[in-house]
Amino acid sequence: MNRREFLNVLAAANAAGLLLPASLARAQTAAESFYDAPAFGDVSLLHITDCHAQLKPIHFREPSVNLGIAGMAGRAPHLVGPSLLEHFRIAPGSRAAHAFTFLDFERLAGLYGKVGGFAHLATLVKRVRANRPGALLLDGGDTWQGSGTALWTQGQDMVEAAKLLGVDVMTLHWECTYGQDRVREVAEKDFAGHIEIVAQNIKSADFGDDVFKPYTMRAVNGVKVAVIGQAFPYTPIANPRYMVADWTFGIREEDMQKTVDAARAAGAAVVVVLSHNGMDVDLKMASRVSGVDAILGGHTHDGMPAPSVVANPGGKTLVTNAGSNGKFLGVLDLAVSGGRVADFRYRLMPVFADLLPADPEMDALITRVRAPYEATLGEVLAVTDATLYRRGNFNGSFDQVILDALMAEKDAEIAFSPGFRWGASLLPGQPITMESLLDQTAITYPYVTLSNLSGAQIKTVLEDVCDNLFNPDPYYQQGGDMVRVGGLSYACDPTAAAGQRIQDMTLNGKPLEASKTYKVAGWAPVAEEAKTAGGEPIWDLVARNLRARKIIAPPRLNLPTLKGVDGNPGLAV
Template structure:
């Protein structure tokens, strides 16, 4: 429906898509996984997002036309562009960039004006993902979120700044402004809560509870030494206790602000009673239609609000006679050209970036092809990283972690240092070179593959498959662990389990890597860009898939 506004001015467009009629008496605005993107960017949704087992063919494992059909969105429209990868380059040029905190601020203000008392919830992965956030230890995002009016947040990549830094922000910067909630983070000694588990807020006279659920596998997916004194985990027994406690205190609405990942949220919703909605993040799924999950206590809505500042979820509840009687949900895309930037937020962003502007805008290369990351197996950006790692580090094989963040560049775009850092800005981006046996390579690939395709979501970690340069393989997601990765080859020759290969990688989680004197991955990339100022289109190296024909998570 927004298509006809595409060439109109921002004010007209705002009235079209963003004039969302008020419903009910309790509203939550939900953003998640913005990955520190303060400015508008492009972000291509995945063309491969496979579901296996009970998740096969179900939300959020639908891509392209399958997703549009389920959401009732017409192809070729602005919404179709927001929700899918279809015709990406053309649509991106037509509809422009997405996200940006100044645009988001305008949208939040607009929605708060029509929804008095609405709370703005941030699902986390907010302080990491850009050069400026890394260089300021997340301080830029802390300032921006305070100005945006975030009420409550939980976290994941936040923890990669270390437990002291997180505590410092929560106790000082956030005091009296933003509540950081996590029912599932405990001290490693006696299991005491580290953060407040939930908060009770009254919205238009209705007592509401918001419970925080941080990313359960932070010490596994990211370096454990960053959070050495804390433990995480899903902890659904404790969650049930918190729900019961909040209901006991009179809460008529209970929502969980979660960073579990959508599959984990869906399973959790089927087990825990008394939750009205789980507003989820981590797996970066832009889910236009929430899933209604049955459980012994009734029904729970499960949503996921995409990534990179691209969407704002709006959940309206009608609460009558002490309980939720009806609801409406809308996943609003943040089209940067169609929202007037908020002046105060624009000024803040400019102030935050000013000290770094020269470094950020330095031109490294120009890309001839589309550069994107997201997808289960590989993207052109990670292919570029693998190519650079192999060439600069003189390696036969390269691994790039299956991160789901990272903005998208269109053909002809200049790769500035800032846009490169969007792909690699972490606090542990060491570039490694390891002599690995063929057997070890197989073990690594199988391990990651099980984290993606284990039929039980509680055994998944919500990342994508490690991206592989040099080595080719076949992947059978439906097989059990140890049997999914097949036919591994290097230059056409089978990988020999007993032979040693030189493997380049980055972002190791071991503590030893911190002090091993490794180069940083951005330095490796900059070396490569000097030799390749004009980056030819990259063809992503993806495995041959077995048993996935007809899966609607595959375009």
């Protein structure tokens, strides 16, 4: 889609009554300015990641807490709010400031509107590709999961949308929670001739064979480009092992180096890693693996306006992360000289629905795949008087709604909810629909649990999850946020040693007793036995609670008292 075609789409939207004449002129001017991205170099790579099945435009609040510890303290991606704006020289109150931070979220959301939506993303992809012949569109995974329609179609709605969007290559994480047979079915049937799945770190459990191609070689304007896949290394730990029983994962740094070397030996002038490691892991890998020009990363949902440049024994590697929920499109342009990358330009483009008219073909697909479910999705469960969001290291207001519902419906003293990063945000006054709830809970193992745990066991659970988040060695981090906790108060020192980060645990003002048993509600168990234990889906429990409450007042966030992080730029106060 060139400039003329882009303006024609705007004009067509106007003719259809979607834009008034004055709005058309403003939209043309704003879009031309905001999305001005001159082509550069010989090879262009477009990057999306962690869309989490969000086909429609949404609001999405970025975190106010994203702590970096030890070697990660004070550097991207662990910058939030004013620290992020200052580091990347972004003007406060601007569109970019709204896209990349939580600051003044409600007001700027009203001013700039919703973000994402595949129909709007498709318009941007076509626009960027118009003056970049041969540009590859890479998908970092977490695409098929995160909505009611994705759950009910086993990701088929997103499979069709990705094909229509023009994705060339992808890697995996939450896709695997539909089961290995479903992933293979998509790879071998739906994606055949359209999209390649690559993953150098997924092997068969019996003989260690590659399950997918480690990399694919593509010719872009006469330049050989190798795209190496790196699926989420901890899939069988963070998600149910039984869903991928015949596959093994892992970081596999040595295998990555061998794959890079093989790609170079095969003539690749450009080598990029399409990663779902999480950005801290990518930064460490970039410092240890030679010969990678860029790592296009995902998993941790970090919208980074500029890449980090990491030195290693073989030179330098660019490390990026392209946010989540269909909110961004990364554009990496590379100039190649003498068989090597000589220069680059990078831009992470926020997808503002009010600046980008819906692509008609993608819009029609979305309407078609949603049609059988619209009545169910549209049920209004309650209305919120507060901004409901999820993203943040320790808790979010929508997480708190889930915790409160668990404790109320299960008559539990304590509740745990997983530290998932996905889920759209709602503004004050918006209805909480079934779709809104499913955006927070739609997984293939949604079972509610009720357990009797000792105080010692509860501390062990919290310490284990905290170590996954704050271990000073990124290779031991699993990239999620801290388990959300209801009822129980505690302190957390992320800088402390393993086993000593969780402190001062109290329940109703009394210290938690190591030997005493407590009633704990939760959901999303990874053990296979939970499938037959009879637990109801979390969305049924929360929907029942919301219907009874009708109006959701601003929830009181149960947050730990933080220690050892004063002045950390990953914490906005």
